Amino acid sequence: MSEVVPAETPILTVSRLVEASLDQLRSPSLTDADRQSVIGRLELANRLLNGLDPYLDSVSSGGPPGLQPLIHETIHHDWARAYQEKKVSFKVNPSWSAGAYEGSFVALVARAVGAKRVLEIGMFTGTTTLCVASSLPSDGKVVCLEIDQYFEDLARPYFEKAGVSSKIDVKVGKALDFLQSYNGEPFDLIFIDADKTGYLGYFNAILDRGLLSKNGVLLVDNVLYKGLPITDGLQSESTAERVDNGGALKHFNQVVRQDKRVEVCVLPIRDGVSFIMHK
Numbered sequence: 001m002s003e004v005v006p007a008e009t010p011i012l013t014v015s016r017l018v019e020a021s022l023d024q025l026r027s028p029s030l031t032d033a034d035r036q037s038v039i040g041r042l043e044l045a046n047r048l049l050n051g052l053d054p055y056l057d058s059v060s061s062g063g064p065p066g067l068q069p070l071i072h073e074t075i076h077h078d079w080a081r082a083y084q085e086k087k088v089s090f091k092v093n094p095s096w097s098a099g100a101y102e103g104s105f106v107a108l109v110a111r112a113v114g115a116k117r118v119l120e121i122g123m124f125t126g127t128t129t130l131c132v133a134s135s136l137p138s139d140g141k142v143v144c145l146e147i148d149q150y151f152e153d154l155a156r157p158y159f160e161k162a163g164v165s166s167k168i169d170v171k172v173g174k175a176l177d178f179l180q181s182y183n184g185e186p187f188d189l190i191f192i193d194a195d196k197t198g199y200l201g202y203f204n205a206i207l208d209r210g211l212l213s214k215n216g217v218l219l220v221d222n223v224l225y226k227g228l229p230i231t232d233g234l235q236s237e238s239t240a241e242r243v244d245n246g247g248a249l250k251h252f253n254q255v256v257r258q259d260k261r262v263e264v265c266v267l268p269i270r271d272g273v274s275f276i277m278h279k
């Protein structure tokens, strides 16, 4: 059993505030003053939790020019209509977009490893695609796998306006079909961010078929799936689909941790990002 160095983090601060509040609430002789102190602690905990992501956004670079109009489109697009007209396979939620913060993180990793060939599994409106393409050299390429043509039609004009369209190649179809039949050069960076129950199949296809270059990085999004892998599916507002996805991610994380071919570090970036390399 390996030892863990205790860390002082914002989440631990929240945890202490909540624990102290629970202790007070459990006391059989709760006074008005205790109640006020519980409220004060929980308000502070809430402020920390609600403030964390906006603070991270405010002190991070925020993405290339051309990204904000695409984010605006992603938020305000009439997704209900696209689904009604059967142009997209799933009920879309704008929160699917990894956004400027995480997109910029993926783009920085691309720069750090000197990536020329990047694969994104699950493109959606292409906000991460645009960030990554902007960070690549002129002969770089992002190949995006996306099940619905609709998203490329929507994103392409934004890629054009941002001057990165020629670096983006969208392959429409099931991601696993592409991964199982691709015979080209391996990728320097791969970002898995599609259907959560498909992750293990993508991971195995990538490693079994040598799709990640020797010093390449594999990033996997949503590995902390709304906290469900940590709480074992216990959450007051979870739908059956969410519980399935949480279970799939919990299993995925365990399999990757035990896979002798790779080294992994799970980062608490937004909904959790695994950073994986060959051993």
Ligand SMILES: C[S@@+](CC[C@H](N)C(=O)[O-])C[C@H]1O[C@@H](n2cnc3c(N)ncnc32)[C@H](O)[C@@H]1O
Pocket (backbone or CB within 6 Å): 090, 096, 097, 098, 099, 120, 121, 122, 123, 124, 125, 126, 127, 128, 129, 145, 146, 147, 148, 151, 173, 174, 175, 176, 193, 194, 195, 198
């Ligand atoms: C979370 S979104 C991707 C977000 C995007 N990577 C970003 O950073 O903004 C997941 C996308 O995967 C696509 N998708 C789901 N299942 C798929 C499959 N089997 N093959 C290819 N794409 C799929 C969905 O249509 C959706 O657009």
